Amino acid sequence: MDKDININVKVWRQKGPKAKGIFETYHLDAISGGTSFLEMLDILNERLISEGKEPVAFDNDCREGICGMCSLYINGHPHGPDNLITTCQLHMRHFKDGETITVEPWRSAAFPVIRDLMVDRQAFDKIIQAGGYTSVNTGGVPDANAIPISKLDADEAMDAASCIGCGACVAACKNGSAMLFVSAKVSQLALLPQGKVEAKARAKAMVAKMDELGFGNCTNTQACEMECPKGVSISNIARLNRQFLVAKFSD
Numbered sequence: 001m002d003k004d005i006n007i008n009v010k011v012w013r014q015k016g017p018k019a020k021g022i023f024e025t026y027h028l029d030a031i032s033g034g035t036s037f038l039e040m041l042d043i044l045n046e047r048l049i050s051e052g053k054e055p056v057a058f059d060n061d062c063r064e065g066i067c068g069m070c071s072l073y074i075n076g077h078p079h080g081p082d083n084l085i086t087t088c089q090l091h092m093r094h095f096k097d098g099e100t101i102t103v104e105p106w107r108s109a110a111f112p113v114i115r116d117l118m119v120d121r122q123a124f125d126k127i128i129q130a131g132g133y134t135s136v137n138t139g140g141v142p143d144a145n146a147i148p149i150s151k152l153d154a155d156e157a158m159d160a161a162s163c164i165g166c167g168a169c170v171a172a173c174k175n176g177s178a179m180l181f182v183s184a185k186v187s188q189l190a191l192l193p194q195g196k197v198e199a200k201a202r203a204k205a206m207v208a209k210m211d212e213l214g215f216g217n218c219t220n221t222q223a224c225e226m227e228c229p230k231g232v233s234i235s236n237i238a239r240l241n242r243q244f245l246v247a248k249f250s251d
Helices: 037-050 122-131 151-161 168-172 179-190 199-212 223-227 235-249
Strands: 004-013 022-032 100-104 113-115
Touching (some): 168 179
Parallel strands (some): 004 100
Antiparallel strands (some): 004 022
């Protein structure tokens, strides 16, 4: 049975993109270890509302580790101290009684703060719009065995497609690079026959849009892979680099 713990929550509060932000600390008693991190924030907000204060703004949606909306920087780690999970899957049993938990928004020039813990991640949508799709007519949905794709390629494509676009890779990177996200989106298409037609144009367009939006350069520290809640591999970055060089020198 999960024990109750008493905690201090040190939360970043910021009223708007251009406002000056500060940390505010709140004390919470008797939080069950089985409570999820977002449920803990719900409890905090219920208390703040009952006291006539502004609740803490944070993103969330499915609360099942699928949507990637729960983008919180907790005690120096995107999505918290546990591995291969999103914030909504993190439970309070991972924290100690009396601990002070520091909660911040993603820190990246490309992800400006909207309010408190919410950031604007439209930059990822713009990168996808730049080339993360297939525009060729591939016809109707074929039979599962009609297109010969090796098991290795299919597995790698699915692994790349597991990226949920949460932005943890950007938050973890000391340069604020989006290379893991972009490479995953390029790889999930480049590995399959349907995506090979536009592979060169896609790599160039998505990298160009990433640079335009102000993301930093990749220096292969592997922090992105270590903090990715879905374990997306940096081998995808190597594939993106190859795709980009082929596209650049084949013009």
